[in-house]
Amino acid sequence: MELSDKFEYDDCKNKSKYQIKHEQIPIKLSDDLREAIYYLLWYVPNISSEQSSVNELLLNKQYDDYLFLELMEAMNLKDEDVLFTEHIEYEQVKPFLQEVCTETAKLILTISNNETRVMALLRHIRNAIAHGNFNVIDNILLGFDIKKYDKEIEYRGFFKIDPKNLLKALKKVQFDYNSQELIKQAFRKCGYFIEIYENKYEKSHEFELFARKNDKKYAIDIKNYEYDQMIKETYINDLIAEYEGLIKSITPILIIHSSYLKEASKKELLKHDVIILDVKNIKKMIAGRDMVSEIQRYQEFKLTKKID
Incomplete structure (x- = not known):
């Protein structure tokens, strides 16, 4: 419909x-x-x-x-x-x-x-x-x-x-209909176990959700901003510093509903193995397309290509 x-x-x-x-x-x-x-x-x-x-x-x-x-x-x-x-x-x-x-x-x-x-x-x-x-x-x-x-x-x-x-x-x-419930729905549609993030997973940052699929674990950070707000690079650098305090086996996911990032900020996040999901990604996941796995495979492919 x-x-x-x-x-x-x-x-x-x-x-x-x-x-x-x-x-x-x-x-x-x-x-x-x-x-x-x-x-x-x-x-x-x-x-x-x-x-x-x-x-x-x-x-x-x-x-x-x-x-x-x-x-x-x-x-x-x-x-x-x-x-x-x-x-x-x-x-x-x-x-x-x-x-x-x-x-x-x-x-x-x-x-x-x-x-x-x-x-x-x-x-x-x-x-x-x-x-x-x-x-x-x-x-x-x-x-x-x-x-x-x-x-x-x-x-x-x-x-x-x-x-x-x-x-x-x-x-x-x-x-x-709130950010957490919608994201839970999107991840569950793609076969993830997902729950509220607890202190046992990390100490340095307030994440909203924890997700797991097979042997991969993720910490999910949900950001709601004004639609036209450009996120400052200094803020992104602060986030990266906090993400680096995570347990190594947990990959951070940054979900941005309604604002946008500069290309330089996106590249900096990707360089630090942060997965970025926007509105389009979440909608695709609700439809059953695992965008997290797709993004990770693409990142791994680019890394392999660089090494070669």
Whole structure:
């Protein structure tokens, strides 16, 4: 599955009429929807809530397609069920204003220039819930993120989704989508044993993860930086000095999610047998391609060639 602009409206003969205003106060909620609302109001990462944590991965546009497709799968959404746009016209939401098909899920969401799809999705659903602009129709959660003016309504988001699937997606956001879990998943896909790095492996540097495959061992250092930030050479030299304190049988792996290195820094790291993995490498590993082994084989080939 991939994201495109193939959005389709419901072709449904038996649509359910509804109104946003709750007839019963308070509204009756299923356990799944109640738990989903708790997540949305308090625990969604990167929001202004005392209970919210920072999750750089969800803000990283380089991982956005992969993560959003994972959420689409959790919510049972197909490509034709999702539309992202800079501006929502009234005609685009008009078919959903008085009656809806409760057999399918749909999303129509605005997205800002620097926003990821994942955070746009969470923002719009949270806004609709927080402002009470939602209802449950035949066990389907339906809502609008809107801005009201004197005589006009600006539509910023529309959603209708199964609360069970929404809860499944929110739990993925809360527990699965962070740097460590994604990297664990990538390494396991390629046959590695991987765990939290413990002090017994080294004393000089705070590594996040330890990986092992066959007789090879690795210490994994995860770095999250601003996307456009150039990493200074002095910082790289400091890292190399710390890596050299490792046990000789353990190879350091530097994972950089969202910034970039100068060629001189890359060469210096490679010279000290440091394996560098970027976003493209991690995505390939998630697909089952062992980039660590490939990089090591390439490094060994270059070394052999130099000796010859």
